[in-house]
Amino acid sequence: MDVQLSADQGDVIDRIAENQGFHDFDVTASPGSSKGDNYMGSGRDEPPKKLHLILKSASRSAKLRETIPIKKAYLREIYVYDTIFPAFESFLKEHDCPVRLSPHAKLLGSCVKDFEECVVLENLKEAGYDLWDRTTPMDWDHIALVLKEYGKFHAISLAMKEKDPELYEELTKDLDNVFGKPEGEEEDEEKRKGFEAFMKKNVGNGIKAVKGNQKAVDALERFSDVVAKFMVDDIRAPEDMLVVLHGDCWNNNMLFKYEDPQAKRPSQVCLIDWQLSATGSPGMDLSYFLFTCAPKEILADQEKCLRTYHDAASETLGGLGLDPESIYPFDLVEHHWKKYSRFGLYMALSLLKLMLSEGQEVPDMAELADSGEDLLDGFSYTSVNEDKYNQRVRDMMTVCVDNGWL
Known part of the structure; x- marks a missing residue:
């Protein structure tokens, strides 16, 4: 099925194609939700030449934009690709650090015009990268690779604050929470109440899933009482704003490369979708990733997970000429994990139902908003895979209760 590009999106694609040496070409667009989707420019007068791209475009729903800061999210992602990545990579090179971040997708073009926001990235599937099945918890090989990448990425923030604090301050001065209230703006009480109701509903789904396990029910009921304050206010504690975060750490935002596709043992990971990147606690990236992607037995092995992450962070700090134990000791990692688990x-609790749903079940947020239906009600559906959701929640809560994380 072909997709119709807007005039502005077409202009972005045309500029990219010309920059890549295409002068007489056709553009074919297909939906990005199917395997191998891309945007191709084919030479007409030479042997066919193809340029495979991924275009991610913003919803044009005015109603949805009243609820979700879509423009800010696209501007944030563009900033990370255009500014944060080059600055971090230059910092590593300038200090002769032997550690390097894994490759990230190249941002080839973008548009920031209202209602036409988009980013165009190289299609890494052409380079052998692929997604993990979102319905299945990851194995240790994949989890370890991601933990190491987060360790390296977070360590650069910590090192830059030590070696070039003015640069770090300049880079991060506007990296606030994308969903947060802009500084100086009065809080919208109605919007806050809506978010609080949404959060309580998600925790309520968890309570239903663990019915029969009274310790888990009690823990989630306690969490429900404070979830809004924790998710809106507490996660912005100034003393915990240690690093630049990935911010959106579920498995659809990680691409893996395999030297031997048959073995399914990954050799590289590429983190994608940086729309929610912000400064914050490293425990936020770690807990988001492990709770959404790890099976019960790996989530329960907190020591192994945190050591794997910390070893990579320490190697990066050491490669930058710093003492890891004075800047980022393991007990500080544990502190952030316990506080932000x-x-x-x-x-x-918010994402697992969507992750485990069949494609046709997932509601279209723009359609819900435009129809006037409450987004909260629209996402309150019973999935055909409800049993899988309930089991994943029961597994998580067993680990949480056993370790006193709630």
Whole structure:
């Protein structure tokens, strides 16, 4: 099925194609939800040459934009690709650090015009990258690779604050929470109440899933009482704003490369979708990732997970000429994990139903908003895979209760 590009999106694609040496070409667009989707420019007078791209475009729903900061999210992602990544990579090179971040997708073009926001990235599937099945928890090989990448990425923030604090301050001065209230703006009480209701509903789904396990029910009921304050206010504690975060850490935002596709053992990971990147606690990335992606036995092995992450962070700090134990000791990692494990739990309660749903079940947020239906009600559906959701929640809560994380 072909997709119709807007005039502005077409202009972006045309500029990219010309920059890549295409002068007489056709553009074919297909939906990005299917395997191998791309945008191709084919030479007409030479042997066929193709340029495979991914275009991610914003919803044009005015109603949805009243609820979700769509423009800010696209501007944030563009900023990360255009500014944060080059600055971090230059910092590593300038200090002769032997550690390097894994490759990220190249941003080839973008548009920031209202209602036409988009980013165009190289299609990494052409380079052998692929997604993990979102309905299945990851195995240790994949989880370890992601933890190491987060360790390296977070360590650069910590090192830059030590070696070039003015640069870090300049880079991060506007990296606030995309969903947060802009500084100086009065809080919209109606919107806050809506978010609070949404959060309580998600925790309520978890309570239903663990019915029969009174300790888990009690823990989630306690969490429900404070979830809004924790997710809106507490996660912005100034003393915990240690690093630049990925911010959106579920498995659809990670591409893996396999030297031997048959073995399914990944050799590289590429983190994608940086629309929610912000400064914050490293525990937020770690808990979001592990709660949404790890099976019960890996989530329960907190020591192994955090050590894997911390070893990578320490290697990066050491490669930058710093003492890891004075800047980022393991007990500080543990502190952030214990404080922010609730963040990962909440994100899992919010996302697991969508992750485990069949494609046709997932509601279209723009259609819900335009129809006047409450977004909260629209996402309150019973999935055909409800049993899988309930089991994943029961597994998470067993680990949480056993470790006293709630």
